[in-house]
Amino acid sequence: MFIDARGYGCPEPVLMTKKGLARNPEGLDVLVDNNTAKENIKRFAGNQGYSVNVEKQNNDFLLKITK
Amino acid sequence: MKNKTLVAIAGAVVGITALVLVKFGNPANMGLCIACFLRDTAGGLKLHGAAPVQYIRPEIIGLVLGSFFVALSGREFIPKAGSSPATRFVLGFIVMIGALMFLGCPLRMMLRIAGGDMNAIVGLVGFVAGILVGIFFLNHGFTLGRAYRVNKGEGYVFPIIQVVMLILLVGLPGLLLFSETGPGSMHAPIALALVAGLVVGGIAQKSRFCTAGGIRDAFLLKDFTLFVGFIVVLLVVAIGNLALGSFNFGFEGQPVAHTDGLWNFLGMALVGIASIFLGGCPLRQLILSGEGNIDSVITVLGMICGAAFAHNFAMASSPEGPTVNGQIAVVIGFIVVVAIGFLNIQRSAGKGDA
Incomplete structure (x- = not known):
């Protein structure tokens, strides 16, 4: 599953991730365009017991969230 | 917990700055208040005619520029725009209507609590209720x-x-209005206020300090990172006030405040809902405006416009209490905010691109 959360303000990228993980508990990929969203999602997913791998893509960050 | 530490430091800096600014001339429990200061700035620019609250506040200038410089140096200056700007303008306007009913933004609410003003506890209950909505x-x-x-x-x-x-402010003061009495006449020296704004703006940008976000994340995500900042501000300012002898516990006779509990509650509840819709409190909107977030610039302009209307149409409270116009405006504000809430519900939210 892939979520494009670019351009959304706080706290929507985290909420989109939260809802996404509820549907896909195995993990998913989230694309964000700013540090705040990146850090917030990393923290949220980390608190839920997921590991997050960050890939820089031009101006954006692809967050690979896995169990 | 690197992030939490940074937020805690930001809270301490905000608290100490607020104490220092009051010590050097700002009104009591108003070391920093985004709503009050935008309102004063609107008055200084002759956008409203309320003589006691007219002064271009250097703190506002510093907050935006501090955020701007730190965002630039941290490669977080990313200009973007287009997230419902007209709606955000209206929400900014409504935030100001609610804040001027209560007499303070959420940050000043915290400073008031830490100064012993129990009316602000009523405001906090309203703020939390608004955030939950x-x-x-x-x-x-x-x-x-x-x-x-x-x-x-x-x-x-x-x-x-x-x-x-x-x-x-510095070069052409003859063009501006300056309060001779009232809160607008009470201010720290320009250079000190400017530097205070720069420092707080910078650390708030770095830490994402937000009064509404702290409570929101605690309830919504069980994430207490930003909430730490909230607590630290309260502690630092309360201890500071006790040490300086400016802690004054109670409901009556509080500086630039009124005792109408219902309207203190409703005013801050309105600020709470609108702040959640905007993604951050008035301080956070200013910080984002410095990072190139044009939607937040529009929000700040909405707040300035709301402040001007609030004073031109007798909607802002005074220490004597709320006005009937203000009460009507807050009720209309609730109707508009709830309508904005329902109009912007997207069923597919979370599925990616629309």
């Missing part, structure tokens, strides 16, 4: 939509306007 809408798919990257130049506009404000 906002979270209800968020959980049902509320979104103001995506923002898109714009040219760098667009992001420079608002910081440059702040420089123009500073030039006006």
Whole structure:
């Protein structure tokens, strides 16, 4: 599953991730365009017991969230 | 917990700065207040005619520029725009109507609590209630939509306007209005206020300090990172006030405050809902405006416009209490905010691009 959360303000990228993980508990990929969203999602997913791998893509960050 | 530490430091800096600014001339429990200061700035620019609250506040200039410089150096200056700007303007306007009913933004609410003003506890209960209503809408798919990257130049506009404000204040004061009595006449020296704004603006940008976000994340995500900042501000300012002898516990006779509990509650509840819809409290909107977030620039302009209307149409409270016009405006504010809530629920929220 892939979520494009670019351009959304706080706290929507985290909420989109939260809802996404509820549907896909195995993990998913989230694309964000700013540090705040990146850090917030990393923290949220980390608190839920997921590991997050960050890939820089031009101006954006692809967050690979896995169990 | 690197992030939490940074937020805690930001809270301490905000608290100490607020104490210092009061010590050097700002009104009591008003070391920093985004709503009050935008209102004073609107008055200084002759956008409203309330003589006691007219002064271009250097703190506002500093907050925006501090955020701007730190965002630039941290590669976080990313101009973007287009997330429901007209709706955000209206929400900014409504935030100001609610804040001027209560007499303070959420930050001043915290400073008032830490000064012993129990009316602000009533305001806090309202603020939390408003945030919970906002979270209800968020959980049902509320979104103001995506923002898109714009040219760098667009992001420079608002910081440059702040420089123009500073030039006006220092170089051409004859063009402006300055309160001779009342809160607007009480202020720390320009240089100190400016530096205070720069420091707080910088650390708030770095830490994402936000009064509404702290409570929101605690309820919504069980994430207490930003909430730490909230607690630290309260502690630092309360201890500071006790040490300085300026802690004054009770409801009556509080500085720049009134005792009408119902309207203190409703005013801050309105600020709470609107702040959640906007994604951050008034301080956070100012910080984002310095980072190139044009939607937040529009929000700040909405707040300034709301402040001007509030005083031109007798909607702002005074220490004597709320006005009938203000009460009507707050009720209309609730209707508009709830309508905005329902109009912006997107069923597919979370599925990616619309």
